[in-house]
Amino acid sequence: MNLQRLTLTWQKEQAGTEALVVHSHYYGKDQLARQDEAYRNQTRLDPEGLARGNASLMLRGVRMQDEGRNLK
Template sequence: MCPGLCSPIFLFLVWGAHWGLITAESPVTAQFGGDVTLSCLFLSQPGMNIQRLTVTWQKERAGAEALVVHSHYYGKDQLGRQDEGYRNRTQLDPEALAQGNASLTLRGVRTQDEGVYRCHVTSELGTTSEMSTLQ
């Protein structure tokens, strides 16, 4: 009926390219008061319009709405909804965004930073979500 097009590998690649993948990283260990980088990689290509890129980092909370840790869209950081506990402590590398890297640097790690973080990226190539556990 659809030779080659219905194979599991083809369907997975199409799903991954258009609908995104959710992956979980190994736990990240941080020193109290130090800096840590939470990894978030997404599909990119040369000449991709990063002005249309949306990056949101959130900290998951059991039984409550996730905290906004960092947001970036329209080509710049959008921190109006950032949780107060993360103000002036987060950073994305704008040059790395063009290379498919939305990793977040968190400065001055506190004990209350421990937990699960989700990076959600939407671009012209699709959507990706990655989770990182900070210990």
């Protein structure tokens, strides 16, 4: 199953406020302008993985504050 044409957005739930956009991908490419500043240059989505049906998001430099509930 090819996932490249889907709209994919990973968000981190925040208590009492709007969720942070960790990574967003649509129209066949990453939409980094929507990404929260705290996650800039830390996320990666493998386009070849999407073509094979794998929508795993890689997060570099994981910090304690990254812990929490993530929404997909």
